[in-house]
Amino acid sequence: MTEPALVVRSLCKNYGGFAVTRNVDLELPRGARHALIGPNGAGKTTLVGLISGAIAANSGTIELFGRDITTVSAAQRVKQGLVRTFQVNSLFPHLSVFQNIFLACSEARGTSQRMLGRTSGQKPIIGQVEAILDMLGLSADAGRPVATIAYGRQRLVELGIALALEPRVLLLDEPAAGVPSVEVPLLIHAIDRLGEDITILLIEHDMQIVQRFARTMTVLAEGQVIASGAPDVVMASEQVRSVYLGKSGHQRFESGKAHA
Numbered sequence: 001m002t003e004p005a006l007v008v009r010s011l012c013k014n015y016g017g018f019a020v021t022r023n024v025d026l027e028l029p030r031g032a033r034h035a036l037i038g039p040n041g042a043g044k045t046t047l048v049g050l051i052s053g054a055i056a057a058n059s060g061t062i063e064l065f066g067r068d069i070t071t072v073s074a075a076q077r078v079k080q081g082l083v084r085t086f087q088v089n090s091l092f093p094h095l096s097v098f099q100n101i102f103l104a105c106s107e108a109r110g111t112s113q114r115m116l117g118r119t120s121g122q123k124p125i126i127g128q129v130e131a132i133l134d135m136l137g138l139s140a141d142a143g144r145p146v147a148t149i150a151y152g153r154q155r156l157v158e159l160g161i162a163l164a165l166e167p168r169v170l171l172l173d174e175p176a177a178g179v180p181s182v183e184v185p186l187l188i189h190a191i192d193r194l195g196e197d198i199t200i201l202l203i204e205h206d207m208q209i210v211q212r213f214a215r216t217m218t219v220l221a222e223g224q225v226i227a228s229g230a231p232d233v234v235m236a237s238e239q240v241r242s243v244y245l246g247k248s249g250h251q252r253f254e255s256g257k258a259h260a
Helices: 043-052 073-079 098-108 123-135 149-166 184-192 207-213 231-235 238-245 245-254
Strands: 006-015 020-029 031-039 057-065 083-086 169-173 199-203 215-221 224-229
Touching: 006 043, 020 043, 020 199, 020 224, 031 043, 031 207, 043 083, 043 169, 043 199, 073 169, 098 123, 098 149, 123 149, 123 207, 149 184, 199 207, 215 231, 215 238, 224 238, 231 238
Parallel strands: 031 199, 031 215, 083 169, 169 199
Antiparallel strands: 006 020, 006 057, 215 224
């Protein structure tokens, strides 16, 4: 039997006497499209930090394709195929879209960073960059400085950088944060086109995106899992409705306009 892509068991994180993450269990099969939602302060960002290696756990374990990575550094997790995007992009605004993704591809391959002006000798990397640009619909923006393109397209560039790192498990931390509503469909379409060889965990506030994306989902509240399973089952849970939105939020939750 093929092992899951990502397994989290009894994961805990405390700051002093305050428990931010409490015995969280999470298991993603290969190719999963899984959403992580919860009210503000539920511990979603902390959990992603723990999984990505940015934060050290107090207890519990994390496995990536059957390998224990609980104490492995964030950089080593990336090399093993666990890649994360962030709520706020960290692009090079004065470099072109092509150059931003080219640098990421070069870093992933361990090649020199000196050849931004001499890319002619880097055909394999150029081919990889062009493939990413094409998949994300960014080819027309390739030569434009990142600072000059719409914010929604900047988020696509960030996704392109994540893809350049050749993820096997991709953590998308609120990819639509700050993106104007008219540009959100571009982002959703790009995520939809990602191959089944990439397992995706999506942390997102927009329930319309979650409902469009997720085959399975997990709800966090006060640092612990309160529900997990198929979206329609999870969303029908009275506990989820009560904890997530309060008694007055049921109709808004059902309409897909709630915020995690």
